[in-house]
Amino acid sequence: MGRFSLYCRKVMVLGCLLVPVMARAELTVIHDSGHTQSIAPFLDVFESTEGMPKQNPIPIPIKSSLGAADPKAWLPIQSTGLTPGPVLARAHDRPFTRPFFLIGSDARSLQWLQAHRDRLKEIGAVGMLVQAETMDDLRTIARLADGLSILPASGSDIAKALSVSHYPVLISPHGIEQ
Template sequence: MLADHGGEPARPYFVAIGMADVPEEEGYAPDPRALVPFSEADMLPVTSERLSPGEVRFRPLELPSRMTPFFLVGDDALSLRWLEARGETLREFNAVGLIVEVATPEGLERLREAAPGLELRPTPGDDLAGRLGLAHYPVLVTAQGLEQ
């Protein structure tokens, strides 16, 4: 349902989707000064309320076999040791790392130095923790199960 409640006219936005025969010169053009690129540091700190460093016992999972393996880590001593010990396995799996707890760019860099050749992305992990029944990291998640 469409309704007009006043405010800014929608007509200029139709240029982008080729609707309403709106000429290009009447279309919406964002102010280039407003398009400031952001960096990974702008995403920090990343915190996960439902997750903390700790022991994870193997638990089988039944996920699609085509799923890309991934792992959860944080900027803590346990995660750094785990990355160094399991790095080769993680690379063999071509696993993607989700950094669920990191406060600073320096912490992010420490994790990357401990995991050469692995893709690491800062992202909160609470949703995953709930879906997978996790309370702790570091953990590797594959189609077959959770393992530390």
């Protein structure tokens, strides 16, 4: 009986030690119902919102029976407050661990992506497609990405938090540049 009791205690201690490790596992999205929510509440860490009214997220209607699995349901991709244009390089003190970039389907973004694709791959940057109107726009970006991860998403909240109003732009752990 003593051995069994000792064994049970060891298993319980090991289980208690593993629970925090499992809780830190990365999130994997298995299903997206199409009811996208704003990330603004999670950006409170980066900016003070005292005195500002809270905005309720606007549900996005599902456009097909496939929901988020249907690329047509993503369109149009729009990011309020973001337009194509020049970006002045500057430092920031945000705790980003992985570089990412915001890009649209406009001519400036397409040229930028072609010119910087190798460097973006080298540094492991992940892209956010913040503007696209048609399936042809999505196909063009996918072709030019040539192996880069680029996800369709609104960049409005992150751009607001970083005081960015133009794209294409690269945000690395140390700075913002074009």
